[in-house]
Amino acid sequence: MTAPIETTGSEAEAQPEAVLAGVERKAIQGRSLGQIAWLRLKRDKVAMAGGILVVLLILMAIVGPFLVGDPNEPHNNLIDPTLSRPKTGIMHSGISADHWFGVDLPAGRDMFSRIVNGAKYSLLISFLATMLAVVLGVFFGVIAGYFGGWVDTLIARAMDIFLAFPLLLFAIALVGVFPNSAFGLEGNGLRVAFLIFVIGFFSWPYIGRIIRGQTLSLREREFVDAARSMGARAPYILFRELLPNLWAPILVYATLMIPTNIIFEASLSFLGVGIIPPTPSWGGMLNEAKEVYEIAPHFMFFPGMAIFITVLAFNLFGDGLRDALDPRSSR
Amino acid sequence: MGDNVSTSDNPAPGPEETPPDAAASEKAASEGAAGAAAAAAPVKGTGRRGETLLEVEDLGKHFPVTQGIVFKRQVGAVKAVDGVSFSVRKGETLGLVGESGCGKTTTGRMIMRLLEPSFGKITFEGHDITHMSQRDMRPLRRDIQMIFQDPYSSLNPRQTVGSIVGAAFRLQGEQPRQGVRAAVQELLEMVGLSPEHYNRYPHEFSGGQRQRIGIARTLALRPKLIVADEPVSALDVSVQAQVVNLLEDLQDELDLTYVVIAHDLSVVRHISDRVAVMYLGKLVEIADRADLYERPMHPYTNALLSAVPIPDPSKREGRDRIRLQGDVPSPLDPPPACRFHTRCWKAQEICKQVEPPLQELSPGHMAACHFPENTTVSATDLVAKAAVAPGPAPGPADSPVGKD
Numbered sequence: 247m248t249a250p251i252e253t254t255g256s257e258a259e260a261q262p263e264a265v266l267a268g269v270e271r272k273a274i275q276g277r278s279l280g281q282i283a284w285l286r287l288k289r290d291k292v293a294m295a296g297g298i299l300v301v302l303l304i305l306m307a308i309v310g311p312f313l314v315g316d317p318n319e320p321h322n323n324l325i326d327p328t329l330s331r332p333k334t335g336i337m338h339s340g341i342s343a344d345h346w347f348g349v350d351l352p353a354g355r356d357m358f359s360r361i362v363n364g365a366k367y368s369l370l371i372s373f374l375a376t377m378l379a380v381v382l383g384v385f386f387g388v389i390a391g392y393f394g395g396w397v398d399t400l401i402a403r404a405m406d407i408f409l410a411f412p413l414l415l416f417a418i419a420l421v422g423v424f425p426n427s428a429f430g431l432e433g434n435g436l437r438v439a440f441l442i443f444v445i446g447f448f449s450w451p452y453i454g455r456i457i458r459g460q461t462l463s464l465r466e467r468e469f470v471d472a473a474r475s476m477g478a479r480a481p482y483i484l485f486r487e488l489l490p491n492l493w494a495p496i497l498v499y500a501t502l503m504i505p506t507n508i509i510f511e512a513s514l515s516f517l518g519v520g521i522i523p524p525t526p527s528w529g530g531m532l533n534e535a536k537e538v539y540e541i542a543p544h545f546m547f548f549p550g551m552a553i554f555i556t557v558l559a560f561n562l563f564g565d566g567l568r569d570a571l572d573p574r575s576s577r
Numbered sequence: 578m579g580d581n582v583s584t585s586d587n588p589a590p591g592p593e594e595t596p597p598d599a600a601a602s603e604k605a606a607s608e609g610a611a612g613a614a615a616a617a618a619p620v621k622g623t624g625r626r627g628e629t630l631l632e633v634e635d636l637g638k639h640f641p642v643t644q645g646i647v648f649k650r651q652v653g654a655v656k657a658v659d660g661v662s663f664s665v666r667k668g669e670t671l672g673l674v675g676e677s678g679c680g681k682t683t684t685g686r687m688i689m690r691l692l693e694p695s696f697g698k699i700t701f702e703g704h705d706i707t708h709m710s711q712r713d714m715r716p717l718r719r720d721i722q723m724i725f726q727d728p729y730s731s732l733n734p735r736q737t738v739g740s741i742v743g744a745a746f747r748l749q750g751e752q753p754r755q756g757v758r759a760a761v762q763e764l765l766e767m768v769g770l771s772p773e774h775y776n777r778y779p780h781e782f783s784g785g786q787r788q789r790i791g792i793a794r795t796l797a798l799r800p801k802l803i804v805a806d807e808p809v810s811a812l813d814v815s816v817q818a819q820v821v822n823l824l825e826d827l828q829d830e831l832d833l834t835y836v837v838i839a840h841d842l843s844v845v846r847h848i849s850d851r852v853a854v855m856y857l858g859k860l861v862e863i864a865d866r867a868d869l870y871e872r873p874m875h876p877y878t879n880a881l882l883s884a885v886p887i888p889d890p891s892k893r894e895g896r897d898r899i900r901l902q903g904d905v906p907s908p909l910d911p912p913p914a915c916r917f918h919t920r921c922w923k924a925q926e927i928c929k930q931v932e933p934p935l936q937e938l939s940p941g942h943m944a945a946c947h948f949p950e951n952t953t954v955s956a957t958d959l960v961a962k963a964a965v966a967p968g969p970a971p972g973p974a975d976s977p978v979g980k981d
Contacts (some may be wrong), residue, residue, distance in 0.1 A: 471686075486744075
């Protein structure tokens with residue numbers, strides 16, 4: 247049953263090499279859970295469609311602004327001065343070969359260019375805010391779950407307080423007292439940093455409590471005891487044993503948090519405390535469109551659709567990711 | 578040193594409390610007798626005998642039960658283990674049996690220092706490791722390893738077999754002569770797995786194979802003592818035999834000492850040299866394997882043994898199946914004096930008042946009972962002895978608040 251294990255003597259020196267050679271020839275590679283999840287994800291057509299859309303949206307946000315025209319260039323010649331609406335296009339939207347999504351009012355700026363440039367801010371803010379939330383949430387969640395006791399009590403209560411915060415009102419109030427320049431930033435740069443901070447800082451408890459719960463259950467698994475019985479210190483257990491098992495929920499909740507943050511950013515911009523006009527943003531465009539939606543419904547339609555499609559794509563992808571990573575939670 | 582099993586009738590709050598004189602003299606007497614018994618006992622396997630590797634004295638673990646949210650008030654304690662003493666000699670296998678919740682796993686985890694003992698003393702190779710800091714404990718960890726119960730939760734699903742088995746080398750900062758990879762592959766071969774499994778993940782293996790991976794990890798640092806917590810109870814019966822045989826082969830090859838925790842009496846009988854029976858946090862009997870299975874003294878052991886199924890129906894005739902009445906009492910509030918008296922058919926008034934000390938009733942065979950079976954020592958002798966022995970332990974019912 248057991249192979250000889252004595253390793254003294256010369257023949258034992260040769261043995262490991264023979265073993266190694268055998269392995270390299272056969273090269274049996276196990277499939278990790280990540281690889282299996284990827285195979286499962288590839289079979290999920292809806293999730294893959296969502297994923298492809300997400301990739302396209304990201305590409306659009308990164309390279310799009312270089313390909314489309316200036317989003318702030320007015321095309322006054324396209325606006326009918328008496329009726330104050332675009333002269334041409336379907337339903338007087340100004341849609342043409344030059345302006346795929348028409349032009350806005352009253353300046354006649356190219357909508358397509360504004361949507362593409364708006365994607366840049368929308369995605370940038372929601373991605374970075376999500377990253378901030380994930381980093382904070384995972385850090386505090388793991389610490390609370392692993393160490394327990396008063397540390398856990400403290401962090402869990404802090405999360406409850408954060409979750410009870412009226413975030414939207416708080417953000418609006420904070421913008422009012424925020425200086426125009428701080429930390430070497432000003433104008434929109436400062437506003438973007440502010441949005442990332444506010445959204446990220448107030449949404450980490452959502453992911454934090456999920457990670458805390460997962461850590462609580464993982465902590466009781468015997469492989470943690472096995473590591474401890476071999477003399478592992480807390481950082482080793484946290485980073486080598488627990489964190490790899492937390493990637494699945496982290497990934498899923500991060501993917502599902504991005505669309506929430508997109509909507510949040512759009513809401514703030516809509517309310518006038520987000521991106522400062524004339525820099526294009528989807529929420530800001532909706533705000534401008536609400537004045538004129540009766541005569542120019544396309545002005546509201548395209549940014550609305552942009553938000554809708556982006557959020558839908560991320561949600562479909564996130565749901566598929568969850569199904570792929572955790573097959574037990576099937577619908 | 579021999580069977581140094583001290584009496585555990587005095588659940589002392591402090592670990593260092595000196596035993597009363599009567600108990601000390603009795604302990605000394607039992608030491609001598611046990612030593613003689615050990616010399617005479619048939620030696621199984623090839624391990625070197627005699628030297629005590631692990632010694633556990635009056636070990637206990639009380640889990641506090643608290644009430645209240647902010648200001649936690651202790652309202653009681655689960656006396657999971659309440660004064661257990663035994664010793665394990667080099668090369669032998671001690672089986673620790675008992676039904677669920679009797680504290681055997683807690684005992685094992687205290688030996689591993691995964692749980693902090695509430696009181697008592699653990700000595701490993703002469704070092705008192707009872708309250709050793711984790712930092713000081715770290716180098717000793719390589720000598721004491723544990724095989725876990727559940728092969729599904731004891732292997733990290735995100736790590737490859739190579740990384741799981743090799744973790745011990747990384748954690749102890751040891752660089753095997755032939756390299757970690759080759760060392761791990763040797764270990765895999767040793768436990769009957771293919772070295773090609775190095776890059777595989779735990780979910781690609783069956784339960785038996787997973788347990789072998791766990792054993793390979795345990796062996797990586799060549800420990801002296803292995804605490805096996807129900808090593809086969811999660812496995813198929815057919816696979817159980819393979820793993821038990823593997824453990825025995827490894828013991829011969831590597832001169833290992835085992836503390837095997839199990840509830841399966843046939844597994845324990847197969848693998849153990851000596852067997853200790855636990856009931857509700859206390860040891861009730863400890864003896865050489867053959868002695869215990871053939872001449873069980875404690876009624877509880879008798880009941881346990883009578884519950885072992887006999888495969889041959891013709892032999893089943895005429896066997897007295899002892900059926901215990903009722904459930905195991907709660908360890909929150911264990912019965913006073915003899916903890917088994919609520920379910921014992923031999924129980925008398927004294928069992929409710931005087932806790933029977935764990936004492937040697939025949940060479941190498943200790944039991945904690947006022948009315949033992951299969952022994953020449955009469956009940957009246959024991960009762961007389963108990964009257965002389967240190968006064969009855971304070972009934973746990975009198976002091977519901979934990980002593981730790």
